[in-house]
C-alpha cells in the first residue's frame with residue numbers, strides 16, 4: 001500500500017485540551033513510588049525474553065525504550081494520553097499489552113474515578129500505590145479475557161505490532177468487552193524508515209532495516225504492517241465513527257520545525273536504545289543471523305542514526321472508533 005498522502009508534519013493540535021489531562025504532581029509522586037519487581041523469563045544473547053512468545057526483550061533496557069516511546073506519543077498528541085472523544089468520567093478502562101504500565105498509570109492519575117486495568121503477557125508493569133489501577137498477566141490472543149462483557153468505557157492498545165496473528169478475532173474481542181458507545185484507541189508505528197528527499201536510498205541501511213524487519217516478522221507469523229491496517233480492521237469489525245490520524249516521526253534532529261525537531265531528538269534516543277532489542281531475536285531466530293552478524297549490522301545502523309545527511313522518518317498511526325450503541329447489531333458478544 002502506498003504511504004498515505006494525508007500525513008501531518010506537525011503533531012495534531014487540539015483546540016480543547018482537557019484540564020484533566022495535564023501532568024499532575026501526583027503523577028510524578030506516584031511514579032517515584034514505583035518498584036520494579038524482578039521478572040521471570042529466559043535469557044538469550046544477554047537479553048531477557050518472556051518465554052519466546054513476544055519478539056522483543058522485556059528487560060530493563062527495553063522498558064526504558066518503552067518509557068521513551070511513551071514520552072514521544074505524548075509529545076505527538078500535544079501532551080495528551082488519548083484523542084478518542086471518551087466520556088468525561090470513564091468508569092472502566094482497559095490497557096491491552098500495557099508494558100511497563102506507564103500509560104495505564106498516567107490515565108489512572110488523571111481519572112481518579114476510573115478503574116483502570118492493564119494486562120500484558122509478562123509482568124513488566126510496576127507495583128504502585130495508586131488505588132485505581134490494577135495489572136494482570138494475560139494473553140490478548142486468548143479468546144476469553146475473563147472480564148464482564150460490555151463493561152469497558154474505553155479500551156486502549158499501543159505498540160501491539162508483531163503481537164498477534166488473528167487481528168480480526170482480536171478486534172471482535174475488543175468489541176465484546178466494550179460497553180455500547182465505548183471507545184477503542186490504538187497507536188501503532190511503521191518499522192520501515194523512509195524519507196521525502198530520497199536521503200533514504202534503496203539498499204541503504206535504513207531501507208534494509210525495514211525490509212529485514214518485515215521479512216523476519218512474516219517468517220515467524222508476526223505481522224509488522226498492522227499500523228496501516230488498524231482502520232480497515234475496525235471498520236470491518238463494525239466499529240463506528242472510525243478516525244485515523246497519521247504522523248511522521250523523524251529519526252534525528254534534521255527537521256527545521258522546533259516541535260518536530262524535539263520529536264526527532266527523542267525518537268533518535270528511542271532508536272539508539274531500542275534497535276538491539278527490536279532486532280536481536282527476529283534476526284537470529286527468524287533469519288538465522290549469528291549474534292556477531294547482528295552486532296555488526298547494528299553498528300552500521302548506529303552510524304546511519306548519527307548521519308545528519310539522512311532525513312529519515314517513520315509513520316505513526318493513531319486510530320480510534322466507537323462501539324455501536326445499538327444492541328441488536330450483534331456486536332455485544
Ligand SMILES: C[S@@+](CC[C@H](N)C(=O)[O-])C[C@H]1O[C@@H](n2cnc3c(N)ncnc32)[C@H](O)[C@@H]1O
Nearest residue numbers: 054066097098099120121139140141158159163
Ligand atoms: C511495544 S510494547 C508496548 C507497551 C505499552 N503498550 C506501551 O505503549 O508502553 C508491546 C507490549 O505488548 C505485550 N504483548 C505482546 N503480545 C501480547 C499478547 N499476546 N498479550 C498481551 N500482551 C502482549 C508485550 O509483552 C509488550 O509489553
